[in-house]
Amino acid sequence: MELAIFAGLALVAGGSALLVILQRHAVYSALFLIIAMGALAGIYILLAAYFVWVIQVIVYAGAIMVLFLFVIMLLDIGREQAPWAPPDRGRIVAALLLTLVLLVELGMAVAQRLVPQASTGPVVAGEFGTTRLVGRLLFTDFLFPFEITSIILLVAMVGAMVLAKRRLP
């Protein structure tokens, strides 16, 4: 049962992710990306990570994708008209390098899963995935990454503001 649901969700996620890059129209690409996000959220439910599921929907499906759509509509990006042309060499090299990094990371994750781990962290059975536990972990064990992330986001925000304001007279 669980496997069937997972297979369905994974198929939807993979399929819509493919359609994101195969669509000619930017709005449809964004819509398929939303479906992919939704399928991922479903997989989080299967993992009993309810907090992450709800945050995935609020942040990615509900906020970030709305902004994507907003920008696409504001700039009025229509259907791609130009015929397909082979990309230049620099792009191919960059794409291959990034793919390699992704594959290595994926391989490492799978390898880690195959080798049985001794410690699984301070996870309390039955409390896994609850808001209480996520919050406690975030402010104890993962406090440093949490704070660093917030600073990175702040820097990105200020950077965007500076870049946008420089164009103004």
Added chain:
Amino acid sequence: MLETVIVMLAKIVVVFGALLLAVAYMTWIERKLIADIQVRLGPMRVGPHGLLQPIADGIKLMFKEDLIPSQAERVVFLLAPSLSIVPAFIAFAVIPFGDSTTLFGLLARPVPLYITDIDVGVLFIFAVASLGVYGIVLAGWSSNNKYSLLGGLRSSAQLISYELSMGLSVVGVLLLAGSLSLVDIVKAQAGLDWWGGILPVPRWFLFSQPLGFCLYFCCALAETNRAPFDLPEAETELVAGFHTEYSSMKFAMFFMAEYANMITVSALATTLFLGGWLGPIGPSPVWFLGKVFLLLFLFIWFRATLPRFRYDQLMQFGWKCLLPLALVNAVATAIFQVVWGG
């Protein structure tokens, strides 16, 4: 097992039916109330005091011609109304509308009066509400009409801006209740406080979080596109905004979504700030419905009283007034809870 399924289905059917009926009759109540405020009669012809008007309106809308503009993006155009109405109804799945009941002794075991109670109830409602934007944005875009697109863009900007303040305005309540489950939040509001030792006051979060409630209510007005924040459908400048090109039942679905959203945010406000189903005597769902109706009355009162904001005023109010206040409220509550709370 079978009993649980039947009880669950019965609850879903009852809640869904009641919500549909409430949506239909909200239009009647709104027209009647605004008529009273403006010293008119309002609908009077269809049934006594126009009571059958919503049904007549529904039948009329169903038989209207269903137009699709030839230049519209067909699939998205057809999808948008359902994307708008489904989230509006789904949110009710986690709202507790009463204490557990045996239905006057008819049932063997007491049945809790909510469809489901999840650990992240409040967040679930915000998540579902944030998905409701897509209906409006996509309707605006797919109609291939300038007014529709402007309405859609306006509404997405407005909803994103006010969602933040709305989320932050309830943080105080969550801190005081120590839970995200709506049932736990209602239970945390049981009991009485004695103000100055003489005045009995229910321990509702309205009284410990007055600022939070005001912020929530302002954001709720904006989130449901109600006056004075009804810019996405500002009829004097945008014809009808995002639903200009829609007709027949598709138009009705947007209409129903707006009213269903109003009921949902009122029900959430009741649960978070007004003690949900809690009341001194009598059946608990009556108290819940009464409080929700009181808030809906406020919604209509606002619409009859206030003129529409200008777009820049709307953004200023959201970002420079509501958001900082909500942050201050959250931080102050957190400090209070750490220093004096348990």
